Amino acid sequence: MSDEAPRKRSRFDQTQPEPRKASRFDRRSRSPSSRQPESRRSRSPLGRDSRSPTASERRSTPLDPAAAAAAAAAKINAELQARKGIQHVDVPPVRSSSTATPPPNSATPSSTPATAKLDGDIYVADGDYIKDIEVNDLRNRYTLTKGSTQKMIKEETGADVTTRGSYYPDKTMATATNPPLYLHVTSTSKAGLEKAIAKIEELMQQELPNLVDERRFRRREPEQFERDEFGRRKWPEERIPIDMENIPGFNLRAQVVGQGGAYVKHIQQETGCRVQIKGRGSGFMEHSTGQESDEPMYLHVAGPQPPMVQKAKELCEDLLANVRINFEHFKANPPPTRMESYTDGYGADANRGSYGGYGRDRHRENSYSHQSNSYNSPYAATPTTPAPGAASPTDLAAQQAQYAQYYASQPGGDPYAAYGGYQNYVAYYNYYQQQAAAQQQSPPPPPGGDANPPPPPPAESSGAPPPPPPSSGYASVPPPPGL
Incomplete structure (x- = not known):
């Protein structure tokens, strides 16, 4: 056992390389077998017959440079003809x-x-x-x-x-x-x-215009326009004079602008322009002074487009033409004037006042308010001394006749048509005045058990309730409408 070689545990224990085992894949790497086993193959390839001339033959053949140049030129020319050379x-x-x-x-x-x-x-x-x-x-x-x-x-x-x-x-x-x-x-x-x-x-050789629009490279200059005193752009404007004076009983400003400014608003919507009434008596306060202008009343039209301004001017002229017709009709048929003169509590003329008798209307409203207060007062029946300017019964009758004639000439505008005319209304008014005075002077005794019930109140169709009884002074008869 000791003479035997030690057993190998791994491939590192062997002292000699193992013999190479033959494989069937080794045949691919082998060189092809020689057809002639007796001849030995050298490292150089097998000799082949070459058709190219050898160096000695090349040296012996003479070269013609002109022919070679002609051949190269012909080749280049053929290529150019094939391409249709540029x-x-x-x-x-x-x-x-x-x-x-x-x-x-x-x-x-x-x-x-x-x-x-x-x-x-x-x-x-x-x-x-x-x-x-x-x-x-x-x-x-x-x-x-x-x-x-x-x-x-x-x-x-x-x-x-x-x-x-x-x-x-x-x-x-x-x-x-x-x-x-x-x-x-x-x-x-x-x-x-x-x-x-x-x-x-x-x-x-033809001349061409600029191919690029040079206006795009120019700096746009600001448009030149007129400015007002505040530095703002001033629009084209027109002034249309009204050429009508203020007279008592005819509100000129209200006739021009319409109810709630309806006429002026219509023109502004149609044209896009600004329409204002200015001047004396217009109620427009100037921005510079804070007061009305001293110029006569006129319509001021301003807008950004001149054609629209001209259209607004034409509409304003048509409006003023209609107002002038009403104005002339009012002047031809004025309301009856009061013949007596009276004074207010301060001794001044009550007809004074600005804007067509505004003070007189205010005094009249105050007098009505005093009468309504005295109507319900327990002291209203006490006799008072008539004022120096109080009207007599003869003057009242003449004044009532004038009112009746005035309303008869205008049947369409008579507010007393429901009462059968102005004279019937005055009679109806006096009747209630006498009844109220009789009740205040002699109060009736309390009704007994056998007394009849009072009559029912008048129906709603009988008309409006009678106005309060007049005082012994001015305005004992209600004035016609419009004053």
């Missing part, structure tokens, strides 16, 4: 020196396939007369490259015009394969080509 001023076409330049008359597509250069950069290729015109830096290139322009040239001259190349702001970026923008003009005859060239040159 002709450019900076990059002229490459043509062989051996190519003959035939005259234009003898050039036929079958006999001369190569290009032939004529005078003025005109050359012939495949029987066509061709010229290239550069338009890269022209302002008229937008017109010359249009399809409509090129179609017009073809209809007039018979020459075909096509656009080739690319536009370059800097022509140094152009190359031979991608030249700057140019026109390729082709014609079957030299005369047609010359006509097309002349037409193109004519279009190149």
